[in-house]
Amino acid sequence: xxxxxxxxxxxxxxxxxxxxxxAETPKQQLLDIIGNMKVEVSYxxxxxxxxxxxxxxxxxxxxEGPDSExxxxxxxTEDTQRGKSLNPELVKAASAVASSLPHNKKQTESELLxxxxxxxxxxxxxxxxGTINIRNIISEMTVKRQSPAQRGARISGRISLQLDEDxxxxxxxxxxxxxxxxxKAKVYGSLKVGKRLNIFTKASTExxxxxxxxxxxxxxxxxxxxxxxxxxxQPPRNGxxxxxxxxxxxxxxxxxxxxxxxxxxxxxxxxxIFLEKHLEGFPKEGPIHHFMELxxxxxxxxxxxSVKQKVEHIEWFQKYFEEKKELLQEI
Amino acid sequence: MAAAALSWALRAARxxxxxxxxxxxxxxxxxxxxxxxxxxxxxxxxxxxxRLRINxxxxxxILPKELQEVADKEIAALPRDSCPVRIRNRCVLTSRSRGVKxxxxxSRIVFRxxxxxxxxxxxxxxxx
Numbered sequence: 079x080x081x082x083x084x085x086x087x088x089x090x091x092x093x094x095x096x097x098x099x100x101a102e103t104p105k106q107q108l109l110d111i112i113g114n115m116k117v118e119v120s121y122x123x124x125x126x127x128x129x130x131x132x133x134x135x136x137x138x139x140x141x142e143g144p145d146s147e148x149x150x151x152x153x154x155t156e157d158t159q160r161g162k163s164l165n166p167e168l169v170k171a172a173s174a175v176a177s178s179l180p181h182n183k184k185q186t187e188s189e190l191l192x193x194x195x196x197x198x199x200x201x202x203x204x205x206x207x208g209t210i211n212i213r214n215i216i217s218e219m220t221v222k223r224q225s226p227a228q229r230g231a232r233i234s235g236r237i238s239l240q241l242d243e244d245x246x247x248x249x250x251x252x253x254x255x256x257x258x259x260x261x262k263a264k265v266y267g268s269l270k271v272g273k274r275l276n277i278f279t280k281a282s283t284e285x286x287x288x289x290x291x292x293x294x295x296x297x298x299x300x301x302x303x304x305x306x307x308x309x310x311x312q313p314p315r316n317g318x319x320x321x322x323x324x325x326x327x328x329x330x331x332x333x334x335x336x337x338x339x340x341x342x343x344x345x346x347x348x349x350x351i352f353l354e355k356h357l358e359g360f361p362k363e364g365p366i367h368h369f370m371e372l373x374x375x376x377x378x379x380x381x382x383x384s385v386k387q388k389v390e391h392i393e394w395f396q397k398y399f400e401e402k403k404e405l406l407q408e409i
Numbered sequence: 410m411a412a413a414a415l416s417w418a419l420r421a422a423r424x425x426x427x428x429x430x431x432x433x434x435x436x437x438x439x440x441x442x443x444x445x446x447x448x449x450x451x452x453x454x455x456x457x458x459x460r461l462r463i464n465x466x467x468x469x470x471i472l473p474k475e476l477q478e479v480a481d482k483e484i485a486a487l488p489r490d491s492c493p494v495r496i497r498n499r500c501v502l503t504s505r506s507r508g509v510k511x512x513x514x515x516s517r518i519v520f521r522x523x524x525x526x527x528x529x530x531x532x533x534x535x536x537x
Contacts, residue, residue, distance in 0.1 A: 365471045373465070394462055402476060409473050 105205075133174035134167070168194055345385040351378045356392045359400075366399060366406075439504040446499055449490045456491035460484065 172194060176187035295303075314320040324330035332339070353374045360370050373395065377388045399406070438444045466472060466480040489495070500509050500516035508517040513529070524532045 365473065369466075369469065369471050372469075372471070391458075391462065394458075398462070398466075402479065405475065405479065406473075409475055 129178060130171065130175055133178065134171040136174065341384075343384055349385050350388070353378055353388065353392065356389060359396045370395065439502070442506070443499055443504040446497055449495050452488060452490040453493045453496060456487055457493070460487065460491065460493075 169191065172190040173187050176183045176190060179186055314323055321330060325332060357367075357370055357374065360366055370392075373392065377383070377391060380388070383391075438447065463480050463484045467477050467484070469477075497506055498509055498511060498514070499506050500519060501514045502519050503516050505516035505518070509515065510517065510520060513520055515523070520529070523529045524534075
C-alpha cells in the first residue's frame with residue numbers, strides 16, 4: 079500500500095512538475111530534478127508509475143471528452159493546487175489507481191487522496207516559505223524519513239550531502255530542528271488554520287476578581303493546609319536546609335543582622351525629641367512643671383521606647399496629677 | 410476561590426512550619442517553685458510601667474513630700490509578685506536556685522554535664 083501510495087504521490091508531483099515547465103523558476107527546476115531523482119530509483123515504482131500515467135492519460139482523455147477542461151491552461155492548475163483543493167484530474171487518477179489495485183478500493187482511494195493532500199500542502203508551503211534557500215530545501219530532503227520513497231530519500235540525501243560538502247556541514251544539523259518542526263507542522267498542519275472544533279472553552283481569566291469575594295479561610299482549610307505542608311516538608315538533607323528551616327521558624331536570625339528587626343518606628347526623630355507639645359495639660363509653674371520637664375528630658379534621650387510609649391508615660395502622669403489636685407491644693 | 414484561599418493558607422502554614430519530625434516538647438515546669446517564679450516574672454512584666462512611674466515620683470527631690478508619701482502607699486498597695494526583686498534566676502532545666510550561671514541560665518551541674526558531652530558551643534575545659 080505504501081509503495082502504491084508512494085508512487086501515486088510521486089507521479090502527481092512529477093506530472094504537476096511537468097505541467098509547470100512553463101514557469102521556469104530555478105527552484106521549480108530543482109524540484110523537478112529532485113522529483114525525477116526520486117522517481118527513477120525503484121523499479122517497482124517505475125512500473126506503477128507507468129500504470130498511473132496510463133490511467134492518468136485515460137482520465138485526461140475522459141475529461142477532454144465531455145468538458146474542455148483538458149485544455150485548462152497550466153496557470154489554473156497551479157492556482158487550484160495552491161488553493162489546497164485537489165485537482166479533479168488527480169482525484170480521478172487516484173480513483174483509477176485504486177480500482178486497479180486488488181485491495182479494498184475505497185480505502186486505498188481515500189489513503190491516496192490523503193497522501194495527495196498532504197503533499198499538496200507541503201509543496202504549497204515550500205513555495206510560500208519565505209526566503210527560497212536551496213540549501214534549506216536540500217537539508218530538508220536529507221532529514222525526511224517519513225517520506226514513503228525511503229530509498230529515494232536516502233539516495234537523494236546522499237547526493238545532496240555530496241552537494242553540501244563544499245558548504246558547511248553544520249547546516250543539516252542546525253536546520254534539522256527547524257526542518258523537524260516544519261515537517262511536523264506540515265504533517266499536522268498549522269495549529270491556527272482550519273475550523274474550530276469548539277471542544278475547549280477558553281478559561282475565564284478572572285481569578286483576581288474571585289479573590290476579592292473569598293471569605294477568610296475556615297479552620298478546616300487551615301488545618302488542611304498545615305497537613306499538606308507537614309507532608310510536603312521533608313527533613314532537611316543538609317546543613318543549609320536546616321538553617322533555612324530554622325530561619326523560617328524564627329530560631330535563626332537573618333543575615334546580615336538587621337538591628338531594627340521587629341522595630342517598626344515610623345516616627346521621625348523630632349517626634350522623639352521635642353515632646354514639649356504634650357506638656358499642655360500641666361501647670362506652667364511650680365514643682366510639677368519642673369518635674370515634667372525632667373521627665374521629658376529623660377524620655378527624649380531614650381532610644382528604646384517608641385513615641386507611643388513615651389506619650390503614654392506623659393499621659394499617665396497627667397492623669398495622676400489631676401487625681402491628686404486636691405491634695406496639691408492643700409499644700 | 411477556595412483554591413486561592415487554600416494556597417494563601419498553605420503559604421502561611423509553610424512559614425509557620427509545623428515541625429515534620431516532632432521534637433519532644435515539655436509541657437510541665439520542673440517544679441512548683443519554678444512555676445511560681447514564672448508567675449512572678451509575668452506579673453512583674455505587667456506592672457513594670459506603673460512601678461517605674463510611681464518610683465519616679467517617689468525618688469525625686471522636686472515634688473512635695475506629701476505627694477511622695479502618697480506614692481509610697483500606692484506602690485505598696487500593688488500586688489507583691491509584681492515587684493522584680495522577687496524574681497530568682499533559677500536553672501532552666503533543674504530549677505536549682507543556687508549556682509546558676511546567668512549566661513547559660515543553667516546550674517553548675519547541668520552546665521558541667523553538657524560541657525563534658527561537647528554540647529555547649531564554644532565551651533572547653535580550661536587548661537593553662
